[in-house]
Amino acid sequence: MTILDERFGEFEKLQSEEKIAYFEKDGRLYDMIISQQLNRQVLEDLYRISNRLRAVAKSKAGSMFLQNLLCHKRAMLYFTQPSSRTFLSFENACHILGMRTSEIRDTSVSSEVKGETFDDSLRTFSSYTDLIIMRHHGQNIAERAAWLLNTWSNRPVPIINGGSGSDQHPTQAILDVYTLLRSFEDQGGLDGKTVLMCGDLRRGRTVRSLSYLMKDFEDVRIIYAAPKAFQMKEDVCAFLEKHKIRYQVETEALEKVLPDADAIYMTRIQDEHDTEPGESSRTDISKFKLAPADMAKLRPNAVIMHPFPRRDEIDVSIDRDPRAMYWRQERNGMWTRGALIAYIFRVEDQIMNY
Ligand code: NCD
Numbered sequence: 001m002t003i004l005d006e007r008f009g010e011f012e013k014l015q016s017e018e019k020i021a022y023f024e025k026d027g028r029l030y031d032m033i034i035s036q037q038l039n040r041q042v043l044e045d046l047y048r049i050s051n052r053l054r055a056v057a058k059s060k061a062g063s064m065f066l067q068n069l070l071c072h073k074r075a076m077l078y079f080t081q082p083s084s085r086t087f088l089s090f091e092n093a094c095h096i097l098g099m100r101t102s103e104i105r106d107t108s109v110s111s112e113v114k115g116e117t118f119d120d121s122l123r124t125f126s127s128y129t130d131l132i133i134m135r136h137h138g139q140n141i142a143e144r145a146a147w148l149l150n151t152w153s154n155r156p157v158p159i160i161n162g163g164s165g166s167d168q169h170p171t172q173a174i175l176d177v178y179t180l181l182r183s184f185e186d187q188g189g190l191d192g193k194t195v196l197m198c199g200d201l202r203r204g205r206t207v208r209s210l211s212y213l214m215k216d217f218e219d220v221r222i223i224y225a226a227p228k229a230f231q232m233k234e235d236v237c238a239f240l241e242k243h244k245i246r247y248q249v250e251t252e253a254l255e256k257v258l259p260d261a262d263a264i265y266m267t268r269i270q271d272e273h274d275t276e277p278g279e280s281s282r283t284d285i286s287k288f289k290l291a292p293a294d295m296a297k298l299r300p301n302a303v304i305m306h307p308f309p310r311r312d313e314i315d316v317s318i319d320r321d322p323r324a325m326y327w328r329q330e331r332n333g334m335w336t337r338g339a340l341i342a343y344i345f346r347v348e349d350q351i352m353n354y
Contacts, residue, residue: 002117004119004148004152007151007152008144008147008148011143011147012140012143016034016036017036019033019034019143020034020036020037022146022147022150022151023037023146023150024037029042029343029344030158030344031146031150031158031159031160032158032159032160032161032170032171032340032344033142033143033146033159033161033168033170034143034161034168034170034209034212035168035170035173035208035209035210035212035213036212037170038170038173038174038212038213038216039216040216040217042343043174043177043181043213043216044181045343045348046174046178046336046339046340046343047177047178047181047182048352049339049342049343049348049351049352050178050332050335050336050338050339051335052351052352052354053066053096053335053338053339053342053351054335056351056354057096062354063096065354066096066097066098066351067096067097067098068098069097069098069342069347069350069351070094070097070098070099070341070342070345070347071098071099073098073099073130073131073345074099074100074101074102074128074129074130074131075090075094075099075100075101075102075129075130075131075132075133075341076101076102076103076104076125076126076128076129076131076132076133077090077091077101077102077103077104077105077133077134078103078104078122078125078132078133078134078135078136079103079104079105079133079134079135079162080104080105080106080107080135080136080137081135081136081137081163083135083162083163084309085308085330085333086135086162086163086169086171086172086333087103087105087135087162088334089330089333089334089337090133090160090162090171090337091103092334093334093335093337093338093341094131094338094341096334096338097338097341097342097347099130099131099341102128102129104125111124118138118141118144118145119144119148122145122148122149123148123149123153123155126149126153126155126156126157127155129157130157130158131157131158131160131341131344131345132145132157132158132159132160133159133160133162134159134160134161134162135161135162135163135164136163136164136165137165138164138165139164139165139166139167140164140165140167141164141165142159142161142164142168143164145159146158146159158344160340160341160344163205164205165205166203166204166205166208166270166273167205167208168205168208168209169205169206169208169209169307170209171333171336171337171340172205172206172209172210172307172333173206173209173210173212173213174336174337174340175329175332175333175336175337176206176210176213176265176305176307176329177190177210177213178332178335178336179303179305179325179328179329179332180193180195180263180303180305182332183263183303183325184262184303187262187301189217190217190220191217191218191219191220192218192219192220193217193220193221193262193263194220194221194222194223194260194261194262194263195210195214195220195221195222195223195261195262195263195265196222196223196225196257196258196260196261196263196264196265197210197211197222197223197224197225197232197265197267198224198225198226198254198264198265198266198267198288198313199226199230199266199267199268199269199285199288199313200226200230200267200268200269200270200280201224201226201230201231201232201233201267202226202229202230202231202232202233203230203270203273204267204268204270206267206307207232207265207267208232208233208236210265211232211236211239211240212236212239214240214245215239215240215243215245219246220245220246221245221246221247221248222240222245222246222247222248223247223248223249223250223257223260223261224247224248224249224250225250225251225254225257225288226250226251226285226288227251227283227284227285227287227288228251229282229283230269230283230285231249231251232249252287253287253288254287254288254289254290254294255287255294255297258294258297258298259297259298259299261298261299261302262299262301262302262303263302263303263304263305264290264298264302264303264304264305265305265306265307266289266290266304266305266306266310266313266314267306267307267313268309268310268311268313269285269311288313289312289313289314289315290304290313290314290315290318291315292315292317292318295318295321295323298323301323302323303323303325304318304321304323304324304325304326305325305326305329306326306329307329308326308330310326314326339351
């Protein structure tokens with residue numbers, strides 16, 4: 001146990017609310033580590049910046065303007081877990097803003113195989129780059145990275161968590177809220193809506209991070225639809241209770257609650273987190289899938305979302321239904337991540353004023 005392990009052990013004991021200050025600079029978001037750091041003001045700012053970024057990037061002149069914004073900055077993509085969308089959307093977001101990127105996607109090609117500690121590897125990345133975007137199987141590892149650079153290293157650079165263990169995926173939650181706000185723009189926004197989350201709620205980090213953000217909206221109701229074995233964990237439910245967010249649990253069948261939902265957020269079973277082979281397949285999930293016949297039960301203005309990758313939770317024939325939002329949701333990831341990076345580097349006003 002090193003002195004860093006000891007000190008981080010102390011940090012880990014803090015409540016999420018107390019940790020947030022470590023991830024800020026001058027009272028503003030600096031590292032993006034956990035959803036609890038976000039609030040309505042920041043989410044609405046990111047919504048506007050994303051919309052503007054999307055519009056500016058359309059023209060050649062606008063795109064050249066964006067290319068200049070952060071051309072003096074370099075980003076590191078450190079992704080040791082599989083990723084398609086998160087990786088590509090971040091990489092392209094960096095490129096839209098003119099940042100150059102380097103990547104490590106496999107620890108077998110980094111010095112970690114020679115016995116280097118995570119802490120030293122991370123400090124090495126910060127020696128060469130100005131931003132570290134990371135996805136890692138470790139539960140609190142993005143927290144450790146930000147804590148380490150902010151308290152110990154003399155070259156702190158911002159850290160963005162692109163998914164940590166089965167715990168948090170805050171930038172997915174940002175793009176999900178963006179998609180919800182955009183979908184409900186003509187329906188009074190997200191306030192008062194019912195968001196149904198279905199699938200592996202126990203080990204899915206996307207639904208956990210998204211649940212936290214519901215505290216920033218008025219009168220949102222959550223429905224968690226999953227068999228008992230995959231239901232939402234106690235810690236998130238306690239958070240909802242503390243913030244007086246209404247939620248309901250459905251363990252029998254998705255179809256029972258479909259008519260109540262304004263948004264249906266489907267997820268896959270996270271069997272990579274099984275502790276023994278075949279653990280997930282013991283639970284019958286056949287009643288928690290979306291089939292073409294279900295479309296008649298959905299509200300006419302409902303939106304169907306999925307963080308992807310999908311397996312068979314949503315039948316492909318549903319892709320053509322106007323309520324299917326998941327392909328647009330996926331693309332929104334690039335704009336919202338670009339907006340977040342612009343916000344962290346404080347060039348968002350330049351985008352807004354272009
Ligand atoms: C999710 C993830 O990695 O947590 N994927 C993503 O980033 N869009 C969801 C998943 O893997 O099921």
